Amino acid sequence: MSSPVAASGSYTVPGPFAVPERPAVLVLDDNTDLLLACKLCLKPLGCRLLTSSEPGELLSILRSQRIEVLLLDMNFSRDAASGAEGLYYLKQALALQPDLKVVLMTAYADVGLAVQAMQLGARDFVAKPWQNEQLRHIIARQLAQVVPVTSFNTNLINSSQGQPLLGDSPAMQQVRQLIHKAAATDANILLLGESGTGKQVVAEAIHRASIRAPAPLVCVDMGSITPSLLESELFGHKKGAFTGAVTDAPGRFRQARGGTLFLDELSNLALADQAKLLTVLQKRQVISVGATSAEAIDLRLICASNQGLQQLADQGLFRQDLLYRINTVEIVLPPLRQRREDIPMLAQYYLAMYASQYQRSGLQLSSSQLDLLCQYHWPGNVRQLAHMLERAVVLSESSVLDFSQLQLVLTSASPATDINNPNDKSAIAPPLDATANPDFLLEQVEAKTIRQALSFYQGNISQAAQALGLTRGALYRRLEKYGL
Ligand SMILES: Nc1ncnc2c1ncn2[C@@H]1O[C@H](COP(=O)(O)OP(=O)(O)OP(=O)(O)O)[C@@H](O)[C@H]1O
Incomplete structure (x- = not known):
């Protein structure tokens, strides 16, 4: 990929991904050291950064120039800790500019205050002291809502604007370090971890922290694609290439041009399709179904799986050469327990x-x-x-x-258990107690069937959902309901 960073530091990604104007973030805090730290932390986002230690200046700054995101402290006067000042300035700022995205800086214990602030219209909050990566993600998430990246309105692409990656445990700090290192490169990344550990959140974080951030992040759930349509979904097709191909379709690889392609649930890919994916990655070219010429691709690939791909490769179910191609950097998300x-x-x-x-x-x-x-x-x-x-x-x-x-x-x-390990059953919750209320018997049967399906498919949510005749969403709701 040719570098999109111009001499001025502004993003100049060509074509449909161009960002018209750099959005501005204003940081308001009476601590000048903190203002400097924010500047350094947020610089990689490529936005305009303004700081002020004078809350009295807030309205005049908002009147004099366009500000998209305000990072606002809750307490300014000496010894103040109630947060009342922050709420006051929040109300003032939103009265003047209702679409301003305000992120508040709170202490951990201030959850009540944060709730109050969000009810007044704040978009998010960040607890002090923060991890730089975390603050960057929170602000990037707000910026993403004012800098529209190209979006594709299909059910295969996650439409959410992203989620800050939370967690300061040593395990998550290691994950953050890896994200930081990997985001700075163009390496292919493999995310491993149980369902719900945050692989998609991490993929979004890597994309946002990378030089490709202004271009699209295209997310594809490999488990939800009909196998016969996989090639066309990924690589596109020409009009008339098959029955139903009434127009040309670009395919996900082209849609992610310049940006990041996130292939989730990769273990669902059949061996024959693995070979096709490998060829595309080796040649860095795609050929649409029904086309005669190849087109070069320029994207970063992030893959994810909640099954150990090396285990599958050992069993002959996943190509070892494809695994080597996609796991230049491997990040394992720890289970919450x-x-x-x-x-x-x-x-x-x-x-x-x-x-x-x-x-x-x-x-x-x-x-x-x-x-x-x-x-x-x-x-x-x-x-x-x-x-x-x-x-x-x-x-x-x-x-x-x-x-x-x-x-x-x-x-x-x-x-602690490992759901990727088929011999380890302790991640499964104890059975519900039917004797407490016989009316729950039907639910017990449902819970048991779901457990069996999960065990049979070794924790693969897509396959279990398919076998049970449920969507992934419906299965997730039941897992949560039964504590599975
Ligand atoms: N570290 C985190 N901080 C905040 N929210 C998180 C974190 N990790 C996961 N979540 C939340 O948990 C939910 C599941 O996350 P995500 O979809 O990224 O998991 P996943 O590992 O990709 O799951 P699956 O394998 O089932 O696709 C989301 O709502 C996400 O916002």
Whole structure:
């Protein structure tokens, strides 16, 4: 890829991916050291950066120039800790510029304040002290909403604007370091880890932190593509190439031109299709179905799998040469039960997010309930935790969240397990108790069948969903419901 960074430092990606004007981020904090740290941290995003230590200047800055994102401290006066000043300036800023994307800087304990701020219109918050990578992702996520990258309206492409990668445990710090190193290169990356550990979040983070960020990130769930259409979906087709090909279609490789192609659930690829993918990667050229000439491709490839691809290669189910081609950098996402110290932060984040979304102010997480969350073994990882918080926010009748209404077995902590290891069954939750209420028998049967399907397909969500006649989304909802 030719470098898109011009001498001025502005992005000049040609063609449809050009960014018309650099958006501006204003950082407002009375600590000048922190302002400098923010400048250095956010510089790689390529946006215009303004800083001010004078909250009184906020409105005049907003009146004098276009600001897209405001990173706002909550306390300015000496010894102030209530956050009232931050809320005051937040309201003022949004009254003047309602589409301003405000990210607040809070202390960890300020979850109530963060909820209040998000209800007033703040878009996100970042807990101090932050990891640089985390702050960059949070701001990049807001910028992504004002700098439209080319998007393709199909169900194979994730339309979300991204999710900050949370977690400061030693395991996640190692992941961040790898992301940082890999993002700076154009290397192919393989993301491994159980379902729900954040592989897609990491893929988005790598894309956003890379030089290819202004171009599209195209996500393809290999498990959801009909095998007979795979070649056409990935490489495109010419009009008339087969019945139903009524127009030319570019295919995902071309759609990701200049950017990143994320192939999720790669273990679902049949051996014959693996050979085709390998040829494309070796030659760095694609040929549409029905076309006669090849076209060069320029993209970064990120692949993901919740099954160990080396194990599959050892069993002859995955091509070793393809594995070597895609795993230049390999990042293994740890299961949540192996980084329990991240659970409070994740729980608070999702509590604030869903409380804001469902307009439930004043919700609290008691320390005993938080302990329960920290003890649970979370076979569905962060996805399950997020769903659990959402459900608790919706169902809770008092201001203190209560997880007892949820049909999850939160009482027993299971040992650390590896879902990629077929011999390791301890990630499976204990069975629900039918004797407590015979009406649940039908649900028991459903839970058991799902467990069997998961065990049979060795944790492969797409294959299990297909075998059960469910969409992946419907299967995820059931996994969460039964605590599987
Ligand atoms: N570190 C994290 N910080 C914040 N949210 C996270 C994190 N990891 C995962 N999530 C959330 O959990 C959910 C699942 O994440 P994601 O889709 O990235 O998992 P995955 O490993 O790709 O799962 P699958 O293998 O099933 O596709 C998403 O809602 C995502 O936002």
